[in-house]
Amino acid sequence: MNPTPHASPAVATFVLAAALLSAATTATARENPVDPVSNPDKLDYRDVEARRPDFKEPFLRDGVVSQPERFRTIKPGLAQAQVLAVLGQALKQQRGALGMEWDYHFKFQMPQSANYLVCQYKVVFDESQAVRSAVWRRRQCQDLLPR
Template identity: 35%
Template sequence: MNATRLPAALALSLAIAFGGASLPGPAAAELDVVDPDRGFPRVSRPYESMDAAFSRVGIPRSVAQIRQVRVGGTKADLVRALGRPVSAYADGSWNYDLSLDYPQANRLVCQYRVYFDAAGRVEETVWRRPQCAAVVRGGRRRAP
């Protein structure tokens, strides 16, 4: 499956920002792809007085929980690792809003989309934000 690759300048700046953490090459194509244009739902809250329904609240999850997600894993495996998704799409993919510990802040809310193959097994995972992938990847995660 084709995965969107990070532009070289963004990859370099992320590697520097995260202490030289390597970004994925072709070996990690199915896990932790970064693609903000992959159809993630968008919410914005430009005014503090705006109703809280317009802000995204992530479910706290650890990096260890996210690293349990594997290509070929079942939907039951995914629910055990991350819980129920916040939404599902017509293409069968699931969307999660996850809250992760972030080195430069208290928490980082991340959108994480999981795609399944025809047998209902994990085929690909996609992050909306490169910061989220970098936190989970930590320079070490690779597709099995």
């Protein structure tokens, strides 16, 4: 009887781990999620890309700790100066398809948890510099706001 050489379970596990590690040298964010509830106009958000040596604490995308209640005042028609007074300086300002866009990153404490969720928020202004719309990139962030 000729024994056929087989890799031991430990060797197979090592080979699989090495293959996964080499495949994970770059982490690229997935396609921009389009959620009809939190982002009905399909506004675009900037993704983060990081190579393996860049992985470190703190996280690549961080946000300003905020209270969800303050977002109740951000409604269509609100002036840019009022948005600035409520939310502070935007992380990024650029012209988008619907007008001037201000991008923010906020961090909310999760309910009954010591953990935080980083949320991307976009305020879009019309030609008169009043809020046209304000949207969250992900519905989980919108769901943290009080109703």
